Amino acid sequence: MIKYLLILCFFNTVRTSEHYEGLLHEHLFKDYIVNVRPVSDYQNTVFVTLALSLRKILHLDEIHQSFKTTVNILLYWKDEMLTWNETEYHEISSLEFPFHKNIWTPDLMIYNALKTPGKIGMKGAFVRLYSNGQVFVWTQTNIDTACEIRTKKYPFDEQTCKIIFAKFISSDRKVMITPITDSIDMAEYVEVAEWDIIENQATTEVRPYNISKNVLENASEIETLNYTYITYTLKMKRSCRLCFHNVIIPVLVLAALNMLTFFVPCESGEKTSFPISIFLTLAVFLTMITQSLPESVDGVSYLSSYVTFQLAISAVTLFSAVISLHLHYKKGNSQVPKYVHSLVSVLKFGRSSVTTKSEQAKGDENCFGPHLNGSAEGNKTAKEVAPVNVSYTFDRLMFVLLLLCETITTVIFIEQIIN
Structure with missing residues (x-):
């Protein structure tokens, strides 16, 4: 019997507390107007405090110049129309309920949002209301803001993106917004592999606007209204490990x-x-880079320029290979110019550059191509240049020149993207 009495008392207590919360909710919102500022005196200012917490960086879109993030937004202010005496309502000190446009909220917007009108996401927000009228609104939302992305030093680039909060129309005289801290809350931030956050801060800027001059043509006095902008700035450094292994x-x-x-x-x-195979492979790499990194405000990236240079070197190499084959399979009755004789005599890359006619007959089986016949008037022991030696010398000469160009360009490229 005692057991049933205790259970009955418990349910009566729960029902009574629920009853008091229902009565309190009905009492508070009976004559409440959501479109009017919650102040007893219309000359008073509503002070709204804003806190921003970064959850995750979703994507930094270089093509569309946008910055997509998931953030937690906390707003709190005092609503003078939503106060009660705790003793009259079973010592209830607070109420929690989802936001359904049932209370007044400041006309905040994300000023640099890419989607119109840039309102903060209040659809899934939750509200906590205290007996003294203090209102806390918490919401989590995905935002897409404009960000000027500079990719000249990609993949060793640093990007600075901003999230700017402002008001649609209310001036600071009616609604004043202030940040809770001078930085973004990173306590719940989920790190991503691509970006490392090296700096974040919150700044406040007040911009004056002369309303009477633009609206009232015959106004005797110019009325200046101030509008506060809260700017949250994130400075990020790209983690180059992925691009270094996949591209560089x-x-x-x-x-x-x-x-x-x-x-x-x-x-x-x-x-x-x-x-030709190397040339086509480099062309594919260049296409991939240009598609993912269009020309930004600071010009073409150093990486795109470097791959383009490699493509040009590959074209020169292909052109040199064709010339080398032409020299190698040159007909025996073709004359070799005198300057080629001199060049081959000077540039000896480990192989004999000159041959005699007596040696030419012995070397027919070992050489890589036919020899040139000398002049009919020349001496039988006169030294002549074989075409195979000319092509060999030409290959080694082009190798040294292009290797020198490659070394200089690579050093300059590494210096530019790191500094």
Whole structure:
């Protein structure tokens, strides 16, 4: 019997507390007007405090110049129309309920939002109301703001993006907004692999606006209204590990392989197909980079310029391979110019640059191509240049020149993107 009495008392207590909350809610919102500022004197100012907490960086879109994030927004102010005496309502000190446009809220907007009208997401907000009229509104929302993205030093770039809060129409004389701290709350931030946040801050700027001058043409006095803008700034540094392994290292490997074209024998049949393969691969890399990184406000990225240079080097290598094959398979009755004789005599890259006619007959089986016949009037022991040696010397000369260009350009590229 005692057991049933205790259970009955418990349910009566719960029902009574629920009854008092219902009565309190009905009493508070019976004559409440949501479109009027909650002040007893219309000359008073409503002070709204704003806190921003970053949850996650969703995406930094270089193409559309946008910054997508998930944030928690906390607003609190005092509503003089929503106060009660706790003793009259079973010592209830607070009420919690979801937001359904049933209380007054400040006309805040995200000033640099890409979607009109840029209102903060109050659809899934929750409200906590205290007996002294203090209102707390909490909401989590995804926002998409404009951000000027500079990709010249990609992938070692740093980006600075802003989230700006302002009011639609209420001036500071009616509604004043202030940040709770001078930075973004990072306590609940979920780190992403691509970006490292190196700095964040909150600043307040007051912008005057002369309303009477623009609205009332015959106004005797100019009325200046102040509007406060709260700017949350995030400075981020890109983590270059992913791009370094997926783009930079493959491009450097392709550049090294491109230099091996000058060591491919003419008889292999791969003298031109090998550099063509390298050229097409670099063209694919360049297409990928240009599609993901369009020209930004600070110009073309150093990485795009470097890959374009590698593409040009690959084209020069292909052109050199064609010339080398032409020299290698030059007909025996063709004359070699005198300056080629001098060049081959000076540039000896580990192989004899000159041959005699007596040695020419012995070397027919070992050389890589036919020899040139000398002049009919020349001496039988006169030294002449074989075409195979000319192509060999030409390959080594182009290898040294292009390797020098590659080294200088790579050093300049690394210096530019790191500094």
